[in-house]
Amino acid sequence: MDSVYKHIDAHADEYVTRLGEVIAIPSVSGDASMRDHVFAMGAWLQAQLKRLGFSDIEAHHPGKQQLQGKEIDLPPVILASYKSGTEKPTVLVYGHYDVQPALKEDGWKYEPFTMVEEKETGRIYGRGSTDDKAPIISWLWVVEAYQALGKDLPVNLIVCFEGMEESGSEGLDEIIIKEAGRYFKDVDCVCISDNYWLGTEKPCLTYGLRGVSYFFLEISGPAKDLHSGVFGGTVHEPLTDLFHIMSKLVSSDGKILIPGIYDDVALVTEAEESLYQNLDFSLADIHNATESQTTIHASVRDTLMHRWRFPSLSLHGIEGAFYAPGAKTVIPAKVVGKFSIRSVPNQTPERIAELVKTFVDAEFSKLGSKNTYKIESPHGGKSWVADVNSWNFVAAKKAVEKVFNTSPDLTREGGSIPVTLTFQEALGKSVLLLPMGRSDDGAHSTNEKIDRYNYIEGIKLLATYLEEVATVEK
Amino acid sequence: MDSVYKHIDAHADEYVTRLGEVIAIPSVSGDASMRDHVFAMGAWLQAQLKRLGFSDIEAHHPGKQQLQGKEIDLPPVILASYKSGTEKPTVLVYGHYDVQPALKEDGWKYEPFTMVEEKETGRIYGRGSTDDKAPIISWLWVVEAYQALGKDLPVNLIVCFEGMEESGSEGLDEIIIKEAGRYFKDVDCVCISDNYWLGTEKPCLTYGLRGVSYFFLEISGPAKDLHSGVFGGTVHEPLTDLFHIMSKLVSSDGKILIPGIYDDVALVTEAEESLYQNLDFSLADIHNATESQTTIHASVRDTLMHRWRFPSLSLHGIEGAFYAPGAKTVIPAKVVGKFSIRSVPNQTPERIAELVKTFVDAEFSKLGSKNTYKIESPHGGKSWVADVNSWNFVAAKKAVEKVFNTSPDLTREGGSIPVTLTFQEALGKSVLLLPMGRSDDGAHSTNEKIDRYNYIEGIKLLATYLEEVATVEK
Ligand SMILES: [Zn+2]
Ligand SMILES: [Zn+2]
Ligand SMILES: [Zn+2]
Numbered sequence: 001m002d003s004v005y006k007h008i009d010a011h012a013d014e015y016v017t018r019l020g021e022v023i024a025i026p027s028v029s030g031d032a033s034m035r036d037h038v039f040a041m042g043a044w045l046q047a048q049l050k051r052l053g054f055s056d057i058e059a060h061h062p063g064k065q066q067l068q069g070k071e072i073d074l075p076p077v078i079l080a081s082y083k084s085g086t087e088k089p090t091v092l093v094y095g096h097y098d099v100q101p102a103l104k105e106d107g108w109k110y111e112p113f114t115m116v117e118e119k120e121t122g123r124i125y126g127r128g129s130t131d132d133k134a135p136i137i138s139w140l141w142v143v144e145a146y147q148a149l150g151k152d153l154p155v156n157l158i159v160c161f162e163g164m165e166e167s168g169s170e171g172l173d174e175i176i177i178k179e180a181g182r183y184f185k186d187v188d189c190v191c192i193s194d195n196y197w198l199g200t201e202k203p204c205l206t207y208g209l210r211g212v213s214y215f216f217l218e219i220s221g222p223a224k225d226l227h228s229g230v231f232g233g234t235v236h237e238p239l240t241d242l243f244h245i246m247s248k249l250v251s252s253d254g255k256i257l258i259p260g261i262y263d264d265v266a267l268v269t270e271a272e273e274s275l276y277q278n279l280d281f282s283l284a285d286i287h288n289a290t291e292s293q294t295t296i297h298a299s300v301r302d303t304l305m306h307r308w309r310f311p312s313l314s315l316h317g318i319e320g321a322f323y324a325p326g327a328k329t330v331i332p333a334k335v336v337g338k339f340s341i342r343s344v345p346n347q348t349p350e351r352i353a354e355l356v357k358t359f360v361d362a363e364f365s366k367l368g369s370k371n372t373y374k375i376e377s378p379h380g381g382k383s384w385v386a387d388v389n390s391w392n393f394v395a396a397k398k399a400v401e402k403v404f405n406t407s408p409d410l411t412r413e414g415g416s417i418p419v420t421l422t423f424q425e426a427l428g429k430s431v432l433l434l435p436m437g438r439s440d441d442g443a444h445s446t447n448e449k450i451d452r453y454n455y456i457e458g459i460k461l462l463a464t465y466l467e468e469v470a471t472v473e474k
Numbered sequence: 475m476d477s478v479y480k481h482i483d484a485h486a487d488e489y490v491t492r493l494g495e496v497i498a499i500p501s502v503s504g505d506a507s508m509r510d511h512v513f514a515m516g517a518w519l520q521a522q523l524k525r526l527g528f529s530d531i532e533a534h535h536p537g538k539q540q541l542q543g544k545e546i547d548l549p550p551v552i553l554a555s556y557k558s559g560t561e562k563p564t565v566l567v568y569g570h571y572d573v574q575p576a577l578k579e580d581g582w583k584y585e586p587f588t589m590v591e592e593k594e595t596g597r598i599y600g601r602g603s604t605d606d607k608a609p610i611i612s613w614l615w616v617v618e619a620y621q622a623l624g625k626d627l628p629v630n631l632i633v634c635f636e637g638m639e640e641s642g643s644e645g646l647d648e649i650i651i652k653e654a655g656r657y658f659k660d661v662d663c664v665c666i667s668d669n670y671w672l673g674t675e676k677p678c679l680t681y682g683l684r685g686v687s688y689f690f691l692e693i694s695g696p697a698k699d700l701h702s703g704v705f706g707g708t709v710h711e712p713l714t715d716l717f718h719i720m721s722k723l724v725s726s727d728g729k730i731l732i733p734g735i736y737d738d739v740a741l742v743t744e745a746e747e748s749l750y751q752n753l754d755f756s757l758a759d760i761h762n763a764t765e766s767q768t769t770i771h772a773s774v775r776d777t778l779m780h781r782w783r784f785p786s787l788s789l790h791g792i793e794g795a796f797y798a799p800g801a802k803t804v805i806p807a808k809v810v811g812k813f814s815i816r817s818v819p820n821q822t823p824e825r826i827a828e829l830v831k832t833f834v835d836a837e838f839s840k841l842g843s844k845n846t847y848k849i850e851s852p853h854g855g856k857s858w859v860a861d862v863n864s865w866n867f868v869a870a871k872k873a874v875e876k877v878f879n880t881s882p883d884l885t886r887e888g889g890s891i892p893v894t895l896t897f898q899e900a901l902g903k904s905v906l907l908l909p910m911g912r913s914d915d916g917a918h919s920t921n922e923k924i925d926r927y928n929y930i931e932g933i934k935l936l937a938t939y940l941e942e943v944a945t946v947e948k
């Protein structure tokens with residue numbers, strides 16, 4: 001690998017310049033007026049794939065969408081293959097080429113769509129720098145390095161780049177499911193580089209994600225909003241009932257109060273327990289992130305276990321009640337409470353919905369209210385956990401050790417990355433989350449950055465990962 | 475009085491025509507672009523007062539206000555005197571010449587600012603018909619009738635007409651307080667005609683209003699909104715704490731759960747109990763008004779006592795939480811819960827605020843939360859109750875009996891009419907609420923109307939009330 005590392009180091013400035021090129025394409029998927037730029041970014045990638053000799057380049061168009069009152073085309077899901085030999089394993093890599101919105105006046109210190117490298121800090125600023133432009137183009141520079149060195153790529157590579165990740169990945173799942181038996185039929189493992197190190201010092205591999213079940217609890221009484229002077233004290237008020245029910249779901253210290261909800265939660269094994277040693281994380285990280293000292297748990301282990309592998313329930317708000325500044329003495333006629341449960345193995349969305357409904361039904365009966373209620377759970381995203389001893393993870397672990405001279409943290413995420421589960425279920429192969437950036441990169445926030453170190457060592461990491469996948473015992 | 479009644483009946487069509495004239499002036503005080511019309515309505519009244527020989531006509535200008543981004547002049551509070559003799563009692567009458575907004579497309583069957591009289595139903599439609607244009611101009615027709623008949627008015631009359639009642643009566647209190655010892659110094663009693671019969675069949679006199687204390691309960695944790703995937707289960711969530719506290723304030727059946735809150739509530743006396751017999755009201759009225767069957771109490775007595783003379787607590791909503799349609803998995807950083815308490819004699823806003831704060835403090839402590847809270851109660855409007863045996867009420871009762879051949883219901887209102895208390899406190903004289911319209915007039919709603927019967931008999935009622943005030947034993 002030494003020659004590859006040397007090549008990468010020698011071309012580091014070029015990689016940074018090219019990152020500047022893609023940051024300058026404001027491929028914001030959530031803004032109809034920017035849609036042309038998303039397409040431009042897709043075209044840029046296709047040109048690069050062509051230049052590098054990828055074959056079977058296919059742009060899958062998922063159709064149209066309604067956005068901000070316009071009907072516009074969805075950007076393509078780009079598939080491409082780099083074939084290196086039928087005897088070699090096939091690695092599918094996923095990334096997204098769209099970005100979050102960004103405006104200088106939101107608090108950016110530089111123009112968000114102009115790359116700025118701070119030499120003194122080593123930080124490269126720009127929207128999309130870490131999420132997810134550096135990771136996706138890095139795969140290209142790996143292929144380019146092997147070509148330049150006259151070496152065969154150790155694996156067959158398939159890329160899957162989408163342009164709608166920041167806006168719900170519209171159309172992606174259908175394409176993955178359709179292509180599972182065709183374009184993706186030889187895939188042996190999947191690697192997604194679209195999350196972050198746990199801290200700022202140490203690389204990690206991510207092996208788990210929580211699921212999410214969303215609930216709408218609607219309570220109705222009068223046919224229209226009432227004046228509290230005229231009706232207060234004489235009618236059952238839907239908002240009063242809603243506060244009663246929703247207050248019974250979770251305690252201030254985060255304990256879910258729905259009977260049976262913890263029954264399906266997998267027990268913490270000894271092997272799992274050991275993964276919580278020496279993590280690159282301290283409570284100060286969460287205090288800095290929230291700018292408060294309002295953490296519930298006193299240890300890193302407990303805090304991360306409650307983020308990663310125990311369920312949580314958050315109340316989000318109410319539709320139909322008074323929400324503006326000032327004082328208004330309305331009795332709302334119909335209110336919809338919103339809450340969600342982050343789920344973990346071995347909970348299922350179906351069982352969670354059942355338990356929530358049973359509980360809400362029982363609590364509503366206790367109120368003795370003449371109002372009526374309805375509870376709906378539109379969709380439940382399942383949790384995901386991978387076997388950290390599978391060869392895909394072993395290969396990645398070895399790659400980290402080679403490039404960074406340290407063992408990676410093995411982490412989970414508290415949120416969901418739905419495409420992970422789609423790949424897992426559609427292909428039935430091991431999926432690995434291999435992050436490139438750091439926890440303080442500010443993806444989705446102002447002053448998004450990636451450190452030059454993370455970017456350049458990240459390219460080496462991806463190359464080494466492919467080498468290890470080729471040689472690891474399967 | 476027969477000659478007065480005859481004159482009124484003979485001129486009924488003329489009174490209706492003139493009502494049409496004032497309905498056609500869209501004096502909406504809540505819309506900056508309509509402010510000229512409010513002034514036009516004030517000018518119309520001043521011209522009438524002049525024509526009828528009122529003296530000391532004064533237009534008090536309270537200054538300017540900011541409305542919809544414009545700085546505009548507040549409409550005048552108009553004072554005028556009709557002197558009939560120093561030995562006669564002086565009656566101060568109040569009304570307002572501004573109206574609520576109205577648009578045909580809101581669901582009006584006729585143009586809201588064009589009067590339409592339905593001959594078959596006897597209803598006169600138009601914005602402001604019942605609230606409060608018919609009542610205020612009726613006082614003018616009483617004076618006009620006495621003049622036409624060559625009779626002296628039995629009392630000295632002072633009118634106080636404002637143009638900002640529908641928009642918070644800005645500037646009015648200061649003027650009343652300032653004029654208490656000057657313009658209003660000889661006032662013996664006050665009569666306000668700006669509310670409605672309890673039902674649709676029987677006139678009423680109104681002797682009580684509830685007060686209102688508004689509360690803002692703010693709970694803060696993190697410095698910014700958090701993602702529930704990343705932070706759910708690891709931090710104390712302000713919204714969870716808010717639901718816990720607010721759910722403890724009131725039960726589904728309207729019982730306020732704050733210890734001590736009922737201690738100052740006046741006991742129901744036997745005399746008061748008797749006022750709840752034979753009221754023109756049934757539970758069907760409240761079911762029709764709310765288009766639901768969600769009433770708490772089974773009897774008219776209990777229902778009206780809880781509207782009029784017991785306190786109630788309503789939750790209104792939350793500022794800072796998610797309120798839009800759809801699903802969003804935010805943990806709000808800072809939320810402000812809004813609720814209000816309708817108060818009754820002998821509760822005071824000060825004592826209510828104290829009890830609420832003590833309770834919230836105790837409940838917040840129990841949570842064991844690291845979040846912080848703040849509770850504010852910006853202003854408390856006091857409740858008001860009059861002595862129904864005072865001569866002002868006796869005079870009005872006799873007047874109703876003469877005009878309608880029935881005894882009036884003695885009612886309260888669950889809401890507040892703040893000017894009532896201002897007059898009471900600034901002048902120290904008996905204040906009477908003497909409604910003209912019916913409960914189904916739709917003030918503030920679409921298709922506002924007044925029945926021709928209520929308008930014309932109402933003019934007779936006001937005239938008779940003045941006669942009775944002059945002769946009643948004081
Ligand atoms: Zn991303
Ligand atoms: Zn993102
Ligand atoms: Zn009014």
Ligand SMILES: [Zn+2]
Pocket residue numbers: 574605640917918
């Ligand atoms: Zn009004």
